[in-house]
Amino acid sequence: xxxxxxxxxxxxxxxxxxxxxxxxxxxxxxxxxxxxxxxxxxxxxxxxxxxxxxxxxxxxxxxxxxxxxxxxxxxxxxxxxxxxxxxxxxxxxxxxxxxxxxxxxxxxxxxxxxxxxxxxxxxxxxxxxxxxxxxxxxxxxxxxxxxxxxxxxxxxxxxxxxxxxxxxxxxxxxxxxxxxxxxxxxxxxxxxxxxxxxxxxxxxxxxxxxxxxxxxxxxxxxxxxxxxxxxxxxxxxxxxxxxxxxxxxxxxxxxx
Amino acid sequence: xxxxxxxxxxxxxxxxxxxxxxxxxxxxxxxxxxxxxxxxxxxxxxxxxxxxxxxxxxxxxxxxxxxxxxxxxxxxxxxxxxxxxxxxxxxxxxxxxxxxxxxxxxxxxxxxxxxxxxxxxxxxxxxxxxxxxxxxxxxxxxxxxxxxxxxxxxxxxxxxxxxxxxxxxxxxxxxxxxxxxxxxxxxxxxxxxxxxxxxxxxxxxxxxxxxxxxxxxxxxxxxxxxxxxxxxxxxxxxxxxxxxxxxxxxxxxxxxxxxxxxxxxxxxxxxxxxxxxxxxxxxxxxxxxxxxxxxxxxxxxxxxxxxxxxxxxxxxxxxxxxxxxxxx
Numbered sequence: 001x002x003x004x005x006x007x008x009x010x011x012x013x014x015x016x017x018x019x020x021x022x023x024x025x026x027x028x029x030x031x032x033x034x035x036x037x038x039x040x041x042x043x044x045x046x047x048x049x050x051x052x053x054x055x056x057x058x059x060x061x062x063x064x065x066x067x068x069x070x071x072x073x074x075x076x077x078x079x080x081x082x083x084x085x086x087x088x089x090x091x092x093x094x095x096x097x098x099x100x101x102x103x104x105x106x107x108x109x110x111x112x113x114x115x116x117x118x119x120x121x122x123x124x125x126x127x128x129x130x131x132x133x134x135x136x137x138x139x140x141x142x143x144x145x146x147x148x149x150x151x152x153x154x155x156x157x158x159x160x161x162x163x164x165x166x167x168x169x170x171x172x173x174x175x176x177x178x179x180x181x182x183x184x185x186x187x188x189x190x191x192x193x194x195x196x197x198x199x200x201x202x203x204x205x206x207x208x209x210x211x212x213x214x215x216x217x218x219x220x221x222x223x224x225x226x227x228x229x230x231x232x233x234x235x236x237x238x239x240x241x242x243x244x245x246x247x248x249x250x251x252x253x254x255x256x
Numbered sequence: 257x258x259x260x261x262x263x264x265x266x267x268x269x270x271x272x273x274x275x276x277x278x279x280x281x282x283x284x285x286x287x288x289x290x291x292x293x294x295x296x297x298x299x300x301x302x303x304x305x306x307x308x309x310x311x312x313x314x315x316x317x318x319x320x321x322x323x324x325x326x327x328x329x330x331x332x333x334x335x336x337x338x339x340x341x342x343x344x345x346x347x348x349x350x351x352x353x354x355x356x357x358x359x360x361x362x363x364x365x366x367x368x369x370x371x372x373x374x375x376x377x378x379x380x381x382x383x384x385x386x387x388x389x390x391x392x393x394x395x396x397x398x399x400x401x402x403x404x405x406x407x408x409x410x411x412x413x414x415x416x417x418x419x420x421x422x423x424x425x426x427x428x429x430x431x432x433x434x435x436x437x438x439x440x441x442x443x444x445x446x447x448x449x450x451x452x453x454x455x456x457x458x459x460x461x462x463x464x465x466x467x468x469x470x471x472x473x474x475x476x477x478x479x480x481x482x483x484x485x486x487x488x489x490x491x492x493x494x495x496x497x498x499x500x501x502x503x504x505x506x507x508x509x510x511x512x513x514x515x516x517x518x519x520x521x522x523x524x525x526x527x528x529x530x531x532x533x534x535x536x537x538x539x540x541x542x543x544x545x546x547x548x549x550x551x552x553x554x555x556x557x558x559x560x561x562x563x564x565x566x567x568x569x570x571x572x573x574x575x576x577x578x579x580x581x582x583x584x
Contacts, residue, residue, distance in 0.1 A: 052475050075481030082475045088336035089471050095525050102469055103481040151472075155480075 001028035001188055002062050002077050002158040004049055009057035011044050011214075018044045020214040021057070026192060028158070031185035033201040033222070034194045036211035037235055042194045043083050045211065046161050049192075050080055061159075075103035079155035083163035083194070085148050087137050093147050094132040097123055100154030118156050125180060126150035141168035149177065159190040166197060178204040198239070202226050202247045210234055223247045258524040258534075266537035270318065273544035277314030278306060280548050312446045313438050317544035319446075320438070320502040321512060323453045325539015326532060327495045328513020329520075330460040333467035333528025334491050335399055338518070339576065342499045343510035344400070345386055346407035347379045351496075351503035352433050353410045353417075354378025359429060360417045372448050376500030382406050383492045436509035436562025438547050445505040456498015457536065459490050464529030471528065509562045511569025512539050518572050542568075 004026045011019040019041040026032055034042045048055040051066050051074065059066040061077050069077075079100070087096070100122065101115040111119075123129045126146045131139065136147055149165055162181070166174045178200050185191045185206065195201045201208055202222040210218040210225060212234045218225045226249055231239050236255045242248030279290060285302050292298035293306045324342060331340040342348045354374035358364040364371045389402035414434060421427040466487040469477035478484055503509075516539045517531050524530035543561070546568070550559040 047475065050479055052478055070481075071478060071483050072481035075479060078479070080475075080479035082473065082479070085476060086473055087471060088473070089526050089528065091471060091527055092525065095527055096471070099468060099472065099480065102465055105465070 002190055003027045004078070004159060004190065004192075005060045005063075006045075006049060007058045007060070009045065009048050009055050009059060011041070011048050011053055011055045013044070013053070018214050019048060019055070022209075022211070022214075022216045023057075024209055024216065024219060026190055028190045029185055029188050030206045031181055031191045031193065031204060033205035033208040034192060034211065035196075035198065035201055035208050040211040041214040042211055043163050046080075046163055046192060046194060050074065050078060050161065072103060075155070075157075077157055078159040078161060079152045079157040081148055081152040081160075081162040081165055084167070087144075090135045090137040092132070093128060093134055093136050093139075093150075094119065094123070096136045096147060097128075097150045097154050100151045103155060103157075119154050122150045122154035122156075125153060127176065142170060142173055145169055146173065146177075149180070153180075153184075158188075159192070160184055161192045163194045164196065165193060166195065166200070174200060198226065198231075199248070199250055202249050258530050262520075262523050262534055263537075266534055266541065269541035270537055270544070273541045273548070274314050274318055276548045277317055277544050278310045281305070281310055281551055308442060309440075312441050312443045313547065314544060315446050316438050316441050316449060316505060317547040318540040319450060319453045320506045320509065321543025322536040322540035323456055323498045323502045324509060324512035324543065325516035326457055326460050326513075326536040327499050328515075328539070329517040329528070329531045329535035330463060330467065330491060331495060331513065332517050333531065334463070334470060334487070336470060336473075337399055339400060339514070339573075340403075341511065341514035342379075342495060343508060344407070344514060345403040346382045346410055347386075347495055347499050348503055348508040348510060349407045349410040349414070350382025351375040351379040351500045352508040353382075353413045354500065355433050355504055355507070356414050356417045356430050359433070360421065360426070368444065368448060372452055372501050372504035375504035376452065376497050378410070379500040379503070380492065380496035382410060383496055387488070387492070432560070433503075433507040434562070435560035436507035436565070437558075437560045438506055439558060441505060449501045449505040452497050452501020452504070456494045456501065459494030460498065461532055461536070463487060463491060463494075464532055467528035467532075507560075507562060509543065509565055511565045511572070512543055514569050515565070515572050516542055518575075 006022055006024050008021045008023050009019060010021050022045055036042050044053060047053045049059055061069060066074060097119050098111060101111060101118060123132060126149045128147050128150050131143060131147065136144060139147060145168055152160060152162060166177050169177060181191050181193055182204050205222055207220060208222050208225050209216055210230065217234060218230055228239065231237050232255055237251050238253045238255060240250045240252055283305055289298055289302055290306055293303040328341045331345065332338055354377050355371055358371045358374040386402050386406045389405060390399045418427055418430050421430060466482045469480040469482045474484055517535045520534040520538050521531050524534060546564045547561055550561055550564055553559055
């Protein structure tokens, strides 16, 4: 089990402060949603957590400074699905998902039986087993999103960071995707998901981090955090709030 | 999956190319005589032709071809661009410029090692300039434009040397570096090039996993545990040392690194790592065969190797063009 802690993480890109002093301790077994309008710094924050972008402040993975860890060690601890992933070669789905085993391969060795089991398992859970022999570049947007999620799952890392995993999925597959992330968290993993769908985030996440203009403006359980006041302030929208055991909210109108 | 017959077929092609390279030439030597000569007896003239002329030439054809094929496959994988190739990106030209500088200023005559060292330096500078110009952009266009800029600059440098060359003989020699040839190469050249090519092959062939991970882009690869800076460093050094060493003896032979991965890729699972070694083998076979072809094709002057490979390279660009225009 892995926990990730960010301590006053700031990122400047081209002189612009994209992420400002964000601190958060992310613990195992949780599904954490990272919310916020476009350009709020969500993707940059998760890239900073992984050390993919130069930043100020400290990130620790299981109490160890990330800067002291090798790239390979980070890769084994945290799987990452980047936003809007582009595929550069027409690999088959099975071959693409197998890339997820790279962090575990010893030099000059082939995929072991355990690797094949992990690949098959990941494809089955993302529901792409039937696509195994198709070329990943020739899939529909939704199929490709699920294949890329399978690639991230195949790492079988104790922590999973996914950036907009639901983009271009239909409602059924969006819900299936959230159920999958929920199951990952329930199995004891730490799941951090950058999301745009407030309804799904409110329903499935244990905790949401809300960002606006690079700063963390709210952090907590969706029921407490996603209030009418916050949505108005951060997104400039109104929403319908349902009553029931699971939090439910539906964005309604733009505030003018 | 990689076709089962691919490796045996490529190794066979390499062997055939090697045997033809030793067996075929302007003087016809019967196979029996050739074997006797290679075994160390037989006619001394035939022995001299085989061992001192054809054997080093065949070895260089195979080695240089393997290096160019592998460099093309590695660069295409690293840059995620099927048009990347040492000569398209200016690395071969840079190495040729280094070689020309060595020849022009007579440095090559002081010390035999100066030629490959300057060729390697030329390739290294060119690649560094290329990566600096193209920046972190993943767009094929940026890279090709940067490649054209760098290749044009080195080409201009070579033309300048040609322009200022004191006599027609010097100009002819410089031309030879531009066109690429394995004519009249001896074991001295083999000794010069082979270590560089061996280093280049080891550096590049070991990058398979990093190149596979780069299928997911730079962030994706880094998140899979790939040290991108080290990968870039090894790749640049591998291409510069290997191609620099090759160009130092053969001149700038273009398009082998472009053609070969394209021929090989459809027969593999298309992942960059699966294309590396087969490209080296196919490159060796292709260049050795092309070198046999230039000896067989009747012409008043022997055809230069780079001319033949350039003709072979054009169809690859055409296929790409047709795919872009959706004609095919």
